[in-house]
Amino acid sequence: MFLPTTKKEMEGLGWEALDIILVTGDAYIDSPFVGVAVVGKVLLDAGYRVGVIGQPDTGSGDDIGRLGAPRLFWGVTGGCIDSMVANRTATGRRRKSDDYTPGGVNDRRPDRAAIAYANLIRRYSKKDTRPIVLGGIEASLRRIAHYDAWTDRVRRSVLFDAKADYLLYGMCERSVVELAGRLKEGKDPHGIRGLCHISKELPEGCVELPSFEDCEKDKDAFTRAFRTFYDNNDPPTARPLAQKHDARYLIQNPPALYLSGRELDRVYGLGYERDAHPYHLKDGEVKALETIRFSISTHRGCYGECGFCAIAVHEGRRVRSRSKESIIAEAKEMTRHPLFKGRIHDVGGPSANMYGSGCERMEEKGPCPKRSCISPKVCPLLKSGHAEQLELLKELRSVKGVKKAVVASGVRHDLVLADKKDGERYLKELVSHHVSGQMKIAPEHSEANVLEMMGKPGCDRNALIKFKELFYRFTKEAGLKQFLSYYLMAAHPGCTKSDMKKLKSFALKELGVLPEQVQVFTPTPSTYSTLIYWTERDPSTGKPCFVEKSERGREEQKAILAGTGGGKVKKGPHAPERHWSKGTHYRGKGR
Ligand code: SF4
Incomplete structure (x- = not known):
């Protein structure tokens, strides 16, 4: 089944309200290669009612408001690819096509989509106080102070820029279910593995990285921060990290424990439609499906x-x-x-x-x-x-x-x-x-x-x-x-x-x-x-x-x-486009 994208579909399922609404920079494609579909199915499997809003219009509240407000949280992702990589070349020129947009014209995904969608939710859901949770590759790779080629400077953690409540990094099936459970039970979610949050205090036991301000002006500090960050990515050995941004700290809990082979099997066996939701297909074919379906x-x-x-x-x-x-x-x-x-x-x-x-x-x-x-x-x-x-x-x-x-x-x-x-x-x-x-x-x-x-x-x-x-x-x-x-x-x-x-x-x-x-x-x-x-x-x-x-x-x-060269040269078959349609990583044209 597709997760609902409209009130009518919710009614068809007999659902009055949703527990979680996932918002993505891609068209909603129900495929095990698409993070939002996997997270949605995993949450559904855990007993939650989940809806998806793909590529909402950021100029009005029509799209973002069409499913109402969630009971537990908003999940926001830029999509399968960092929106800046998807939208622009490294020199800032806008890309014309988008494999994850129906019809293929790159006109639906805003730059810095995770930030844009978090703003959109706040603007049009003023009475709603449900937490906004960032996830997906854009948030994951921008979770601490990072170099951003499009502005040629070090930027703050995206959690500060999006003014979101939490950020789930990496492959987050385990942590997202745990988060939903704690929010449902009214428990404190701050200790969940694989989660980043903002704190006024420096918690005990955290390894403190050079601050954002130091990283911004000092490349040696940035190098030290990155090395410590990189070395704390393996679940068995990683320690909690903290990085000061102005007067507050970005806290990164150790990564979620990896799914076992059996758990992975379950995730991939949750039943996917292998297609874009009809809501999007009416606007044209989604090219990514050619490779991932x-x-x-x-x-x-x-x-x-x-x-x-x-x-x-x-x-x-x-x-x-x-x-x-x-x-x-x-x-x-x-x-x-x-x-x-x-x-x-x-x-x-x-x-x-x-x-x-x-x-x-x-x-x-x-x-x-x-x-x-x-x-x-x-x-x-x-x-x-x-x-x-x-x-x-x-x-x-x-x-x-x-x-x-x-x-x-x-x-x-x-x-x-x-x-x-x-x-x-x-x-x-x-x-x-x-x-x-x-x-x-x-x-x-x-x-x-x-x-x-x-x-x-x-x-x-x-x-x-x-x-x-x-x-x-x-x-x-x-x-x-x-x-x-x-x-x-x-x-x-x-x-x-x-x-x-x-x-x-x-x-x-x-x-x-x-x-x-x-x-x-x-x-x-x-x-x-x-x-x-x-x-x-x-x-x-x-x-x-x-x-x-x-x-x-x-x-x-x-x-x-x-360029053209001399000699007996074979051309064409040796030059495929890089395969970057498949989900969560960057082995593609935008690396
Ligand atoms: S011992 Fe194992 S983990 Fe270490 S380098 Fe060799 S293959 Fe890799």
Whole structure:
């Protein structure tokens, strides 16, 4: 079922009033890839009456008032993507299209949507005193003082700017149910894990970060604050944090405990319509559905820790996988969907081949604090999940009604090569059965100094060449015609024009491609790469780092790689748009 979006639908359900109203910057899409749908279904499953208002008009009270006032709280999210990333390029130009808006024209989502919607609720619900609770990626990544590229300054926690009551960060199914329960019972919700709030006092036991005012004027203070923030993101080890903003404190409780595999299975089995609500569909198709409608999320979290990616801070570093049975059940349910034609568009997660992987230490205590699981070398204690994924994919292929199950999520080629037992077998199976014309990997660059700044020192050119050779060998053996495509990035901190020329030379000579679409680094909030962009220093050494900040220079870096080049060059298939339609993370064009 869809959650109600109008009074009439509420009446149809026999609901006089709602407990919780969720407000989102996207059209309401009932899909397990969409945070607002998942949170709504989880709350419904816990016994609450929930409604959704998608993309309300901020110029009047008509939309925001159409469901009345909630009994417990308003939940506000900017949508699946930070609204500034969705609406604007890094240089502030407005994007014309929006995959989460019916009809595709970017004319419904306000800039800084979480703030705009919190203001809207206050303006048109003057008598209503229900708490306003922020959630979703925009709030999550802006929960402490953060660098904002669109104003080129450090901004306060969004909780202050939105004047909201609480902020739930990360994947918040557990904390949102707990919050609803405490509000219903009239209990104090301030101690809930995964929750941020504002306090006049500094609570005992909090680690105090440099204040917003210090971070604003002192880049060293900002670096210290970010490092402490980043190091306190794993549930088993994180401590409560406090950051002074003027005379008050932003308090961040430790993150919510991760859902177990069984709990994840339950969340994904709550029954989703895999469509936009008819209220929105009357205004046109929602493009994001092309990629998310028939895709399956197999796991959450990523221990890759690429510096430009927000997953570590939002989803967490420990991989949590669903059971094979739950994934197969979802595939079977898909085959009964009237629009299903036999193709599952993706079976994956932040990195497709992290499914089922991990180590005992990670399970018990979270990832090692001072050591990366895969860089510069894959940790010998990391248990690969390739064997499990192979079994899963084989079973998916045999589901009646499934003609093809594509792995479209990025594959970590370094992990494949490091798995001496199952790595090549896994790649062979992918190539033979689970690639749809092209397979995507994300080397991002070829030059060691740039890869180091990206937090990907293990993804060197030799590994890439070896992976490419294996891919084409297996493709030939399978008698198929398909390509390997590469996500490459320009203007990452530390990258110069000279580095881009070397990357171009490498791409032409060793990979035999000239990508037409190259991503220009975007400094999104709360990543290590954004920290380097803002401070122009390597945070691990404190040494100055070159950062190309001018629009012209950044475009020139891109043009070096994406411009027309000589030689026998393959084009097109090697240059897909990044897949950023799937929910909560930034492995997309806006990173
Ligand atoms: S022991 Fe190795 S695989 Fe396990 S968390 Fe630490 S670095 Fe990662």
